[in-house]
Amino acid sequence: MSEFFERNAQVIQRRWPALYARLLIEDTNALQADLVEGLGSTLSINGIQLTSRHDRTREARLQADSLPADSQVLHVYGTGLGDLPMDLLQRTGLERLYVHILNGAVFSLVLQLIDQQPWLSDPRVELLFAGDLPEIQLPYFALPSELVLADDFNAKIRDRLISETHLTFNNREFAPQAPEIVERLQASLKRLPTDGDVAELFGTWQGQDVFVIATGPSLELHFEALQALRNQAKRPLFICVDTAYRPLLNHGIHPDIVVSIDQRISARHLPPEGTSDIRLVYMPMVDPQVVEAWQGKRYAAYSASPMYQSLRHQLPRGQLHHGGSVIHPAVDLAVKIGAAHITLFGADFAFPGDKTHAGWGDGDLGPQLGAARHWVLDGHGQRIKTQLNFRSYLCELERYIADHPGVHFYNSSRAGAMIAGTSFHPELAV
Template identity: 60%
Template sequence: MSDIFQRNGAVLMQRWPHVMQRLLAEESLALSVELLEGPSPTLSVGGIQLTSRHDRIKEAQQQAASLPPDSPQLHVYGTGLGDLQRVLLASTAADQVHVHILNGALFMLVLQSLEQDDWLDDPRISLHYAADHPEIRLPFFALPAELVLSDDANARIRDRLVSEVHVGFNNQPFDPRHPENRRLLEQGMKLLESDPDVAGLFGTQTGRDAFVIATGPSLQQHLPRLRALSQLPERPLLICVDTALVPLRRQGILPDVVVSIDHNITSRHLPPDDSALMTLVYLPRIDAELLAGWQGPRYVGYSSSPLYAEIRQQVPRAQLFVAGSVIHPAIDLAVKMGAARITLFGADFAFPGNKTHTGWDDGDLGPQVGISRHWVHDGRGEKVRTQLNFRSYLIELERYIVQHPEVRFFNTSRDGALIVGTEFDPDWTAP
């Protein structure tokens, strides 16, 4: 055991013995490690450079500048080489700097190689494994290299960090000042003014079970049974997302409510034929001609997006929860209609079996499965391919479920992403 590790380990054992015991139990890092020379030598792990090798301190200062200097609590995700921790301790008024380990084996490598006892011994430092907390803490800085190198045990927190970092970029298309957004709102204004408020549906199904049907690949296995169930006089409320309507109709399944929010939806996805017995719930920006062709009742609402801030003042309507995916308002509608038990179908947030959706060809509803480079854990604890936006949709649904303890949520497949907060319905879910 090196003198460096003995000094680092002594501080860890004194301050956080439980963390030290976990670190000692970590398997050796399974990635190649290379020392990169330069004005500020650094490590390359699996081809990922941990820090700048030109000026590590200046890099850390830029990272620290993104955090509020007057915040009493700061959070650093990833341990790096200790540079950001040192800068924060020297330059901020924080009472506590929480350091969250994203890769235990990587931190062990650093502890064995470089002196870290200076910042570890500072009483303002708290050290945790990131996954010990179910949710990310704000304000934070996540070290970019360790968002890539995060180990599997900390993957859920890693996904939340990545999603949070991307929020600003992801919201750019919804800028209310964008001319195309203004055009889409203006073309639908007459229907917005004449169609009833979605609030008219709230509380109308109190205590009823609801099935919320999305378009993930796992929906396919349930279609025959859903068809039989849909024809019973006493059955759950059936709410589907817009892209699920076509595969459901092909099976002779007529949902009670269809939810649509995307201005890219066309009559190919939302055919108006034989729609008289189905209710359509939508958000503004959808093509007015498409909406006008719907034969059944229509209800309109908003999301919390600034996109609707001005128009909401002119035409008040109730709000549905939207966080990127149409499944969010479909589930929120079920909750607000009064459902006490919600069962999800096709809510995969992933590409089980290397398929993207039920009833649509690969790439019809978005990127092809072949370009997916990300993963989540499925219901069996295995990795399943996905894409970044699906991971963000999953995260926001899990947060929504936490906020609604009065509702029981069930999933019907282990093939897609594990949705924390749901139970597997034993009557629908294969082992």
């Protein structure tokens, strides 16, 4: 052990003995560490600079300035070289600073190389692994370098941090005053009064089982089982998202309810032929021609999005949760109709088997496999390719599940992303 590590470790062992024991087993030898020099210097881990190589102190000050000056409690995600905690601890009004480790091996290496005692010894500091808590804490600053370097244990929190950081940017597409949104909603208003209210479905499947079917690649593993179950007299209710409808039809599986929310959905995804016995639950951004061509019963729904605020006043309808993907209102519908058990199919939020979707070609539904630059852990604990928006959708589903402890959620596949709050179905999971 280095002299720096011994002194730093003494503080950690005294204040956080359980955390100290975990740090001792971190493998720092697996890291490629290099000194990077500029006007100053910093440490590069696996090609990622932990801080500025020119002026670490000024960088930390800029980061600290993004946090509210009057907050008595603050959170820092990532330890860096200790510069940001040191800057924040200069605030006399700060009563508690939580420092969340995003990569245990990186922090252990820093402890070997640099004296961290000044901030570790401060009684206002609490040190923990980010993954020890199920949710992010506010207000926070997340060090960009360690969002990239986050290890497997802390990956779920990393995903939540990135999703939260991108939220405002992602929502810009759904500004209520956008001309294309105003035009679509006005067109929808013409038919809304003649369609049913999704609230009519609430409570109609009390205490029963529901299958919620998405379009992840793992759905292909279940076509045969779903077809067999669909033909049984007593069976779960089948709710599918719009892009899963055609793949299901191609395998002789007719869902009971289809959920659609996206303005880009067309008759290519939802062919109207033979739909007289299938109910469509839609939000007003769906193409009016697609809705009008549907032969079965139609039910309108809103989300909490500001773009539906005017419609909610003019023509009240039931509300479904919307977390960025059609999977969210589909799951919320299953809960609100009274499901006691919900089994998810094709809810992969990733690209298992190097495919993007079941029943569709690469890029047919938007994302292309070649553009995947990110990862999540699958049901086997292995890293699997994904993209940022899929990770955000996963975060929102996990939050929703956590908010509904009275419903048992099953996952049917280990091939896709591990979904916190679910268990693998004892008979259907593959």
